[in-house]
């Protein structure tokens with residue numbers, strides 16, 4: 001379907017505005033010209049030329065905001081090094097296809113947290129001209145030390161002065177935020193449990209970013225990197241795995257209550273990439289008659305630790321700072337499966353209403369878009385989705401997307417006649 005010049009009214013059995021309020025029964029959302037015009041009762045009169053779509057037993061809610069993804073990575077289990085043998089047009093093609101997959105699962109905004117060269121900004125601008133595509137915020141090249149995690153993107157900066165220069169170069173290119181690799185990650189030769197930058201490096205990045213009006217997001221898998229990033233004033237911590245090095249062995253997960261207290265005091269956002277690190281593989285293995293027991297054991301332990309961290313954060317009152325994101329792109333973390341992170345968060349005991357805020361209004365705020373998307377309220381963009389049934393009763397219903405609306409364009413998958 002193309003862009004509808006006439007007002008469109010979406011009626012559903014229940015509407016979640018994204019604010020954490022109880023569902024509004026039998027309400028209607030009126031959209032026109034790419035924006036939400038009104039939220040009214042089903043019985044209220046509508047403009048004469050309104051096109052009415054009755055979604056029936058569905059939940060209408062704001063489109064999801066994925067605060068952490070890598071659109072230009074193929075999410076097909078290939079390693080980073082193999083992907084970056086590929087030419088730019090291939091990575092842009094991944095980006096277009098991934099954006100469409102994410103849109104169809106209800107994600108209407110994607111914050112791209114790292115792409116090679118200028119591909120992040122190029123993809124964002126390309127998708128801005130496509131009728132049915134999510135809005136993209138691009139970090140461009142993540143800041144990383146020589147040989148560090150994501151170094152192949154070309155954002156290498158070793159000293160505080162180099163970091164400041166790199167931030168200004170990215171700002172000149174038009175990036176939307178700055179991504180800092182504060183600990184190691186899945187790149188060959190990199191260790192997730194170790195810090196990559198000192199506090200001085202991180203402060204240089206944050207200072208330069210602020211001077212250019214840009215927010216910062218820091219990849220923090222190591223516990224110590226999270227502490228340093230909060231102290232440096234980073235706006236959003238990504239992953240937050242609380243990994244600690246163990247001499248001669250695998251790292252352990254050790255929740256750090258002191259860092260969490262600093263996070264709470266600073267009001268830092270936590271972008272919890274729940275399904276990243278192998279949940280797609282774990283689900284696949286669980287469904288096989290002959291699972292690889294070693295892989296299953298490793299992944300069960302990894303996700304048990306991850307849910308344990310989320311539980312502790314909730315117990316410590318951090319629920320109000322948490323954003324649920326995917327980290328789709330690297331390894332096996334596929335696009336179009338946003339619901340998996342919601343299900344994992346609910347499994348950790350995060351109440352459904354909070355999980356949904358963490359994926360809509362709060363995620364939009366964390367990305368600096370709180371005034372334009374993430375809520376069903378007049379004046380916001382018409383970023384909407386409908387899922388079958390009562391989403392507040394069961395967040396896994398987010399897998400059953402019936403309709404997505406973005407920029408005045410309906411992407412329907414199962415609209416009742």
Ligand SMILES: [Zn+2]
Pocket residue numbers: 068069070113327
């Ligand atoms: Zn990432």
